[in-house]
Amino acid sequence: MTRPAARDPLDILKATFGYPSFRGRQGEVIDRVMAGQHTLAVMPTGAGKSLCYQVPALARGGTGLVVSPLIALMHDQVRSAEAAGIRAAALTSADQDRDQTLRRLRDGQLDLLYVAPERASGENFRRLLEEIDLSLVAIDEAHCVSEWGHDFRPDYRLLKPLLDSLGPVPRLALTATADSATRADVMRQLGIPEDGLILAGFDRPNIRYAISPRDGLPKQLAALVAEAPGAGIVYATSREATEKLAAQIGRDSHRPTRAYHAGLDPAVRAAAQAAFVASEDMVMAATIAFGMGIDKPDVRFVAHAGLPKSIEAYYQETGRAGRDGDPAVAHLFWSAEDFARARRRIETEVEESRRPAERTRLNALASLVETAGCRRAVLLRHFGEDPPERCGNCDNCLNPPGAVDATTVAQKLLSAAYRTGQRFGLGHLVEVLTGKGERGPSLGHDRLSVWGIASAAQEAALIRPVARALMARDALRADEHGGLSLGPAARPILKGDEPVPLVLSAPARTRRRRGSGADANLENDPLFEALRARRRDLAREQGVPPYVIFHDAVLREMASLRPGTLAAMGEISGVGRRKLHDYGPAFLQVLETHAR
Known part of the structure; x- marks a missing residue:
């Protein structure tokens, strides 16, 4: 042929x-x-x-x-x-x-x-x-x-x-x-x-990356949802958690919410996905089963309520935000137990030949969550790029955290775990190190050399965040009952060969959504909102998501340029011949009405 x-x-x-x-x-x-x-x-x-x-x-x-x-x-x-x-x-x-x-x-x-x-x-x-x-x-x-x-x-x-x-x-x-x-x-x-x-590179400059220790997750998510008024996804680590989070977010934010996981009836899952795709402000609480099948460009935030499986998975999942190029947020909330659970999974569920690669991936995640430097730089270096030291659009660049040398506290905590038999939880180790509590003497732990060696207020305050850092880097391991034992990364720390810098979270401060010039001001512009309303009506009539008709960026340009003819509208980026024919007259009518 x-x-x-x-x-x-x-x-x-x-x-x-x-x-x-x-x-x-x-x-x-x-x-x-x-x-x-x-x-x-x-x-x-x-x-x-x-x-x-x-x-x-x-x-x-x-x-x-x-x-x-x-x-x-x-x-x-x-x-x-x-x-x-x-x-x-x-x-x-x-x-x-x-x-x-x-x-x-x-x-x-x-x-x-x-x-x-x-x-x-x-x-x-x-x-x-x-x-x-x-x-x-x-x-x-x-x-x-x-x-x-x-x-x-x-x-x-x-x-x-x-x-x-x-x-x-x-x-x-x-x-x-x-x-x-x-x-x-x-x-x-x-x-x-x-x-x-x-x-072509891996950078998504419109996404603002942020990572926080999990501390009152419902309140943390409520603050995130309040800051990001568009559609969003919250990834949870279990089916039960998705339903619980969907209910909490809906109650706190009064936004439409749905839960999505593999245990739901297929028809329920399909309905939830269709509702999310069509919505401009829904929050979906989901397991990672949700997302790859969606090309929704106007997702304004992605939150992780637990640790993703790898930096690759994190990049893929956060990449579902801001596909239209507009500002978006990716916020990860993590705990030390996430790392402990992930390491147990590697040792018990992953075939032996793949374990070294899985451990390397988990350690890369630990570096990302514990860094005091630019999050984006850590991400891009993982994929082989050579980025600038600071990006200006992640939590650590926008609000630089402090850092202290916590090596001595780390050595004391590891010693306490070892000398008490590597079977007690963090709460008991805190009592031993600070020399407080009744259980220690009853077990004879008050006679150990580690009893009360971190009684100073400054050191005592660092024990729990140091434990989180040590568990992330596999120097401490937690069993299913919370008992702490030494991991393979403990030895160089105890010998003084490996320092333990500790990131101190910077005080939270209010951040406005990123935008510039006229585009940022258009978010509350009556013409822009009228164009969005017309798009919403057309989408409902045709049974398609609003973004299939035009992205917000196209409507912003219409509101800014205010074309008076179809030919002028056809010059706007993103308005092709077919869409101009199918939708142009309806939007031109809105522009003419507004002009009158």
């Missing part, structure tokens, strides 16, 4: 998506795909990864095949593509229009087809593709290919035979989260050459 001459990708970007130019390294990725080259693109969430396959699929002609891990994510992407005028469909077990989709595919009436890896790797599907003119194959969430990735999916590793059978069809793997080992594994598994890597 002779392929028609390719169209200009920049023309497609302008006409279909309404953007005047490519952002970041999008243009490089698209150039490689247009040239038929295999590529792995590592780009931060919100950097426009989907455009990297949508534009060349339209430009090259034929159908672009997109392998995606979740049905909900596919449906969300299909909905957004169709709103832009792209002929898209998904072939999944949840779709009732399977025969119609297959007919459209065979007739060349689809620009994009979304499928799960389980279907894509099957023999029947491979035979089907022999009849199809494919423009490209995109493998979304490509870190799932690698056993070193945090969301490993075995079916992704079965894709290479399919890819090899397609001959010269370019393959494009896309992910936001992959360290160097994961990147190398993905490229090997998918047959992408060494020169096929485009690393």
Whole structure:
């Protein structure tokens, strides 16, 4: 089959998506795909990864095949593509229009087809593709290919035979989260050459990172929700916790809330997800089962009510905030018990060959939560970048904490744990070190050399935060009953070879949402709110989320520029030809009414 001459990708970007130019390294990725080259693109969430396959699929002609891990994510992407005028469909077990989709595919009436890896790797599907003119194959969430990735999916590793059978069809793997080992594994598994890597960086400058010890979580979450009025996600570590937090947040904030976890009836989960996607201010309390299947760009905050599994998981989960580029917040609340539980899981549930890598990942998390320096710098260094020392948009940069040398207190606490038999909890060790309480003498602990050696007020006040720091770095370990024993990192501390700096939390201070100039002032502008209300009505009429129609950034530009004609509106970034036709008159009417 002779392929028609390719169209200009920049023309497609302008006409279909309404953007005047490519952002970041999008243009490089698209150039490689247009040239038929295999590529792995590592780009931060919100950097426009989907455009990297949508534009060349339209430009090259034929159908672009997109392998995606979740049905909900596919449906969300299909909905957004169709709103832009792209002929898209998904072939999944949840779709009732399977025969119609297959007919459209065979007739060349689809620009994009979304499928799960389980279907894509099957023999029947491979035979089907022999009849199809494919423009490209995109493998979304490509870190799932690698056993070193945090969301490993075995079916992704079965894709290479399919890819090899397609001959010269370019393959494009896309992910936001992959360290160097994961990147190398993905490229090997998918047959992408060494020169096929485009690393666009990991920085999400619009996200403000903050990390706090858990201390009265309901009150901490209430303060966060009050500061961030848009939609948000709170990740909890158990099903029970999601339901409890949803009830608490709803009661404290009077905001709509839902709980989401794998134990709920599928229909209840689907309804909760649909309500969240459509809402502009809902708070979803969820386990990590929630999120990957959602491409909602206007999530204003993501909170973790417990420790994530790794820095990769943390980056992926916090990356669900602020995908539209507007300011967003990511706040992690942690405790020493989180680390103790995670270390027990590694030793009891993880196969032995993977334990060293899992311990390394947990130690990297410990470095992130205990640092007195820039959070973003720690994150970016983990992914191999060389960032500035300060970012200006994390808690430690905005409100620098103090730090003290707590090595002596740490040595005293470790000695007390050892000399009391490595089976008592922190409360008893505090009594021993301060020389107070009745239980110590009854056990004969008042005769130990560690009795009362931290009785000074300044040292006594540091014992509990030092214990938290030692548990994070695996110098102290807690059993399921709270008994503390020495971990492998204790020895260098006791010998004086390893210092223990302790971060002292800075006093909390009120922070305004980040914004600048006219854009920040528009948040309370009557015209901007009228445009949002019209968007809300249109979304409800058409059964789509508001962001599918236009992002807030587009409405802000409308409110600022106040175009008087459809042609002028079409010059606004993000207003493509199809959306101008479908929605332009309704928004022009709002602008005219406001002008009168």
